[in-house]
Amino acid sequence: MSLSLPVIDLSSYFEPTKFSDNDRETVSKALHEACRLFGFFYLRLDGFATEEEMAELTELGREFFHLDQAKKDEIRLANEDGARGYQRLRENVTMGKADNHEGIDFYRPVPDPDKSKPLWGTNQWPKHVPGFKDKFEAWIFKMQRLGMIVMEAMAKGLGMTREEWLDLRSKVDDSFWVMRIIGYPPLPSDHDGFSCGAHKDYGALTFLYADPTPAALQVFLNSDSPAAKHAIDTSLVLPPEQGDVDGVWINADPLRGAVVCNIGEMWETWTAGLYKSTLHRVIHRSSNYRVSVPFFFEANFTAVVQPTPAALRIIQDEAANGDANISKLKDMYPPVVYGEFLKSKVGGNFTDESQPRERY
Numbered sequence: 001m002s003l004s005l006p007v008i009d010l011s012s013y014f015e016p017t018k019f020s021d022n023d024r025e026t027v028s029k030a031l032h033e034a035c036r037l038f039g040f041f042y043l044r045l046d047g048f049a050t051e052e053e054m055a056e057l058t059e060l061g062r063e064f065f066h067l068d069q070a071k072k073d074e075i076r077l078a079n080e081d082g083a084r085g086y087q088r089l090r091e092n093v094t095m096g097k098a099d100n101h102e103g104i105d106f107y108r109p110v111p112d113p114d115k116s117k118p119l120w121g122t123n124q125w126p127k128h129v130p131g132f133k134d135k136f137e138a139w140i141f142k143m144q145r146l147g148m149i150v151m152e153a154m155a156k157g158l159g160m161t162r163e164e165w166l167d168l169r170s171k172v173d174d175s176f177w178v179m180r181i182i183g184y185p186p187l188p189s190d191h192d193g194f195s196c197g198a199h200k201d202y203g204a205l206t207f208l209y210a211d212p213t214p215a216a217l218q219v220f221l222n223s224d225s226p227a228a229k230h231a232i233d234t235s236l237v238l239p240p241e242q243g244d245v246d247g248v249w250i251n252a253d254p255l256r257g258a259v260v261c262n263i264g265e266m267w268e269t270w271t272a273g274l275y276k277s278t279l280h281r282v283i284h285r286s287s288n289y290r291v292s293v294p295f296f297f298e299a300n301f302t303a304v305v306q307p308t309p310a311a312l313r314i315i316q317d318e319a320a321n322g323d324a325n326i327s328k329l330k331d332m333y334p335p336v337v338y339g340e341f342l343k344s345k346v347g348g349n350f351t352d353e354s355q356p357r358e359r360y
């Protein structure tokens with residue numbers, strides 16, 4: 001396995017009494033660099049979650065996907081709000097092409113659910129896999145805590161004042177999270193598309209645990225980035241696929257005891273583009289059935305997301321001639337209400353007739 005993305009060790013945040021402020025500062029700086037250069041990195045979870053508990057999740061997912069189609073269809077998306085539930089193989093679409101995966105989505109439960117409203121239905125838990133709901137609910141709880149910890153560590157990395165951090169925290173303290181469980185059969189060589197087509201994640205932070213299958217998740221590095229140069233120098237670059245332009249793809253293989261973390265479009269907005277939400281995709285051509293369990297830690301449904309003063313200060317300080325054209329940047333990243341943004345995106349992901357639009 002070739003490791004190319006930064007590895008961030010969060011122990012000093014998980015066990016604060018054992019470490020100093022200086023230790024946390026060092027980690028936050030590393031996180032800041034990882035977000036600027038890659039938008040993708042590994043988070044070690046030692047002392048926070050065990051490899052066994054993570055592996056159990058992909059095994060529960062595998063058990064579900066191996067059920068008869070009729071049993072899986074009992075919790076189809078169409079029963080609910082079109083977003084919560086099971087989607088069949090190739091029902092998800094990215095850039096006009098069917099993705100070669102099946103999946104189940106759970107969202108943060110909402111008050112007064114009404115399945116006729118987008119995203120406002122009830123989660124559908126599988127009945128035929130013992131332990132599924134309990135284990136995933138425990139994981140969701142843990143991932144929400146992880147989200148808050150990483151947000152705080154990132155706030156420090158950006159040099160936020162306490163007031164600025166409290167303001168940012170108020171945008172994510174009731175995260176409209178998504179838990180997705182994905183099953184990938186091998187990608188047939190004649191399939192027009194990918195296991196999961198290239199996309200950016202919508203929200204704040206994605207924490208991905210995947211089974212040990214190597215060479216499946218790929219991350220895009222723009223050709224003018226230092227990270228791409230490093231990848232080329234160290235021969236990490238993957239052979240080109242159809243449609244690749246202006247950059248290179250590298251593998252983000254699983255690392256034991258860690259999750260892969262990437263930043264979504266809300267972080268790009270909070271930092272006015274200082275942190276890039278990075279394109280990624282899955283091409284799973286080996287013969288096994290791959291399972292991954294991304295958790296999406298998102299902003300609150302009603303949060304207004306816009307560039308933060310801390311990020312604008314950095315951009316201003318680094319501007320070559322002292323003029324960063326902050327008002328132009330603010331125009332480029334106008335305020336968005338996260339829930340509205342999400343509705344405009346999610347409506348389009350499925351080939352199902354009730355959801356004819358797509359992601360891009």
Ligand SMILES: O=C(O)CCC(=O)C(=O)O
Nearest residue numbers: 182196210217282292294
């Ligand atoms: O399965 C994976 O490795 C990645 C899935 C992904 O990128 C997504 O669901 O947004």
Ligand SMILES: [Fe+2]
Nearest residue numbers: 199200201280
């Ligand atoms: Fe993704």
